[in-house]
Amino acid sequence: MSADTGDFTRDPLIRAYAALLRSYRESMSLSRAKFAEALGCSPGWIEKLENCEKPPSEATSDDLDTFFKLPARTFHTMWAEIKREGKQSVGPPGFQEYVRREAKASMLTLFAAMVLDGLFQTPEYAREVLRVGRSAEEAEELLVTRLARQEIFQRPGLAQISIVIDEGILHRPTGGRAVMKEQLEHLIARAEDPRVTLQIVPISKGAYQGNMGAFNMLGFEHAPDVVYVEGHTSGQLLEDPREVRGHTLAFNLIRGAALSADQSLELLHEMVESYGQGERDGSDVAH
Numbered sequence: 001m002s003a004d005t006g007d008f009t010r011d012p013l014i015r016a017y018a019a020l021l022r023s024y025r026e027s028m029s030l031s032r033a034k035f036a037e038a039l040g041c042s043p044g045w046i047e048k049l050e051n052c053e054k055p056p057s058e059a060t061s062d063d064l065d066t067f068f069k070l071p072a073r074t075f076h077t078m079w080a081e082i083k084r085e086g087k088q089s090v091g092p093p094g095f096q097e098y099v100r101r102e103a104k105a106s107m108l109t110l111f112a113a114m115v116l117d118g119l120f121q122t123p124e125y126a127r128e129v130l131r132v133g134r135s136a137e138e139a140e141e142l143l144v145t146r147l148a149r150q151e152i153f154q155r156p157g158l159a160q161i162s163i164v165i166d167e168g169i170l171h172r173p174t175g176g177r178a179v180m181k182e183q184l185e186h187l188i189a190r191a192e193d194p195r196v197t198l199q200i201v202p203i204s205k206g207a208y209q210g211n212m213g214a215f216n217m218l219g220f221e222h223a224p225d226v227v228y229v230e231g232h233t234s235g236q237l238l239e240d241p242r243e244v245r246g247h248t249l250a251f252n253l254i255r256g257a258a259l260s261a262d263q264s265l266e267l268l269h270e271m272v273e274s275y276g277q278g279e280r281d282g283s284d285v286a287h
Contacts, residue, residue: 018049062076118146171203198265201258
């Protein structure tokens with residue numbers, strides 16, 4: 001799963017915030033350029049707020065309340081509601097609905113092809129993934145949402161998570177040696193959870209069904225299974241039974257290419273030791 005990122009335009013609270021901002025600005029006959037000059041920011045920043053391309057921040061909301069002389073702190077109140085509802089990062093189309101259903105699923109079937117699934121990421125690994133192409137503030141906001149998803153491990157209704165990981169992910173030095181060593185140790189801890197079955201497709205396998213890309217499947221006790229796939233700019237929640245069956249078959253083929261759970265755990269321990277050896281001899285990554 002990629003990054004819990006992107007399109008904010010589907011959040012009605014953020015759309016309302018943007019519409020109110022535009023209304024106040026236009027009521028004072030201010031162009032975006034003049035308004036930005038008064039606030040000490042760029043016209044592009046105002047445009048992104050009004051077009052829902054960025055979530056509002058607390059500091060921006062306070063500045064708007066001050067500028068428009070709003071004693072009721074209207075913008076701050078709206079910002080607080082957006083934050084309370086956890087809607088600052090709705091992700092690509094389909095992702096917010098996926099997250100809603102993920103929290104209720106009894107069984108999760110995950111294939112990670114290029115980056116670890118967010119449910120299995122450490123904070124530092126997640127921060128490194130999320131910071132690409134974003135400001136530090138944006139990355140931290142998205143990190144909160146990502147880590148909140150991991151509360152699923154504390155939910156009594158969770159029966160099973162099966163995850164298959166392409167080994168190449170584990171050799172990519174995301175965040176550097178220390179971050180990856182911690183991430184590998186975290187995977188070991190997760191793999192020891194009796195509800196989790198973790199397997200790794202070794203690099204030596206060569207081409208296999210997983211070359212088509214990552215996907216997640218959700219299973220429910222009283223609802224049909226669904227599949228979520230994500231591209232660079234959009235995500236799809238697939239409910240057609242034929243799509244679900246097709247991805248189930250694909251996952252079984254991917255799992256058939258993977259090491260057993262015990263062998264995968266052994267490989268993780270070997271990689272942790274390799275990263276530890278790298279710390280001692282000064283090399284950068286595990287081999």
